[in-house]
Amino acid sequence: MSYSSVFVKLLTLQCLVILCVSQSFDFFYFVQQWPGSICDTKRSCCYPKAGKPAANFSIHGLWPNYNNRSWPSFCNRESLFDHSKLSDLSRMQTTWPSLICPSGNNSKFWKHEWDKHGTCSEFVLDQHQYFEETLNIKDRVDLLQILQNEGIQPDGRNYSIGSIEEALRRGIGFAPGIKCNKDASGNGQLHEIYLCVEKTGSKLIECPVLPRRNCAQHVEFPAF
Numbered sequence: 749m750s751y752s753s754v755f756v757k758l759l760t761l762q763c764l765v766i767l768c769v770s771q772s773f774d775f776f777y778f779v780q781q782w783p784g785s786i787c788d789t790k791r792s793c794c795y796p797k798a799g800k801p802a803a804n805f806s807i808h809g810l811w812p813n814y815n816n817r818s819w820p821s822f823c824n825r826e827s828l829f830d831h832s833k834l835s836d837l838s839r840m841q842t843t844w845p846s847l848i849c850p851s852g853n854n855s856k857f858w859k860h861e862w863d864k865h866g867t868c869s870e871f872v873l874d875q876h877q878y879f880e881e882t883l884n885i886k887d888r889v890d891l892l893q894i895l896q897n898e899g900i901q902p903d904g905r906n907y908s909i910g911s912i913e914e915a916l917r918r919g920i921g922f923a924p925g926i927k928c929n930k931d932a933s934g935n936g937q938l939h940e941i942y943l944c945v946e947k948t949g950s951k952l953i954e955c956p957v958l959p960r961r962n963c964a965q966h967v968e969f970p971a972f
């Protein structure tokens with residue numbers, strides 16, 4: 749090996765190290781959404797081609813975050829989303845459906861999640877690993893079952909936010925983050941549940957910081 753090629757190797761290594769440091773993050777938020785709380789809004793929703801998704805929490809995304817509450821986004825515009833790499837993950841169609849109008853195009857939703865969030869953890873999880881790990885985490889916590897075990901049902905009634913949080917904490921073993929939105933008539937409702945995952949994407953952890961809650965004392969849990 750010539751000196752110049754050693755020099756180039758060293759340079760490349762240094763650049764990689766700098767890249768890794770600058771692209772680092774502290775943990776992931778794993779975010780699930782209640783479809784009923786998207787479809788009953790003023791904006792409404794559109795079902796994917798496969799039809800109405802199950803009445804179950806579905807995945808919104810796996811988002812790299814910093815301990816100081818901010819987060820990186822769109823970390824690598826060159827890293828293109830490739831749907832064909834996910835052909836063995838067909839269960840994404842049911843657990844990670846797009847409810848966005850007008851298209852109901854799942855692929856477009858996943859591409860957005862990859863471009864905005866996935867590219868920021870690419871040095872830990874490549875595209876296939878990123879989506880697969882997200883599905884694996886989802887399989888490990890059945891939010892709906894946990895809530896139903898404590899009598900909290902998607903029946904359009906109001907529940908105290910404290911009882912929802914406590915049920916989830918007991919069932920999961922970690923405190924959840926909860927986000928609310930408003931239905932078409934302006935009532936506050938349970939919208940998203942945030943859990944935290946350590947950097948390699950494999951294990952749930954206690955959240956270093958919880959997202960700021962924007963819920964009233966009592967919120968609706970709408971049917972879907």
Ligand SMILES: *[C@@H]1O[C@H](CO)[C@@H](O)[C@H](O)[C@H]1NC(C)=O
Nearest residue numbers: 772773814815816817818819
């Ligand atoms: C939060 O921490 C990250 C990583 O250390 C840093 O790049 C970012 O500037 C910080 N943001 C704020 C608002 O402090």
Ligand SMILES: *[C@@H]1O[C@H](CO)[C@@H](O)[C@H](O)[C@H]1NC(C)=O
Nearest residue numbers: 851853854855856857859860
């Ligand atoms: C769905 O979205 C993907 C990614 O943006 C795009 O390539 C594809 O053409 C879209 N399909 C339809 C039917 O619009």
Ligand SMILES: *[C@@H]1O[C@H](CO)[C@@H](O)[C@H](O)[C@H]1NC(C)=O
Nearest residue numbers: 802804886887889890891892
């Ligand atoms: C809801 O999703 C969980 C995975 O998070 C799954 O185990 C459960 O069977 C689903 N329940 C229903 C009613 O579809």
Ligand SMILES: *[C@@H]1O[C@H](CO)[C@@H](O)[C@H](O)[C@H]1NC(C)=O
Nearest residue numbers: 904905906935936966967968
């Ligand atoms: C839930 O609470 C809101 C605000 O207090 C109220 O307007 C709404 O009618 C309640 N919904 C039900 C089903 O009791």
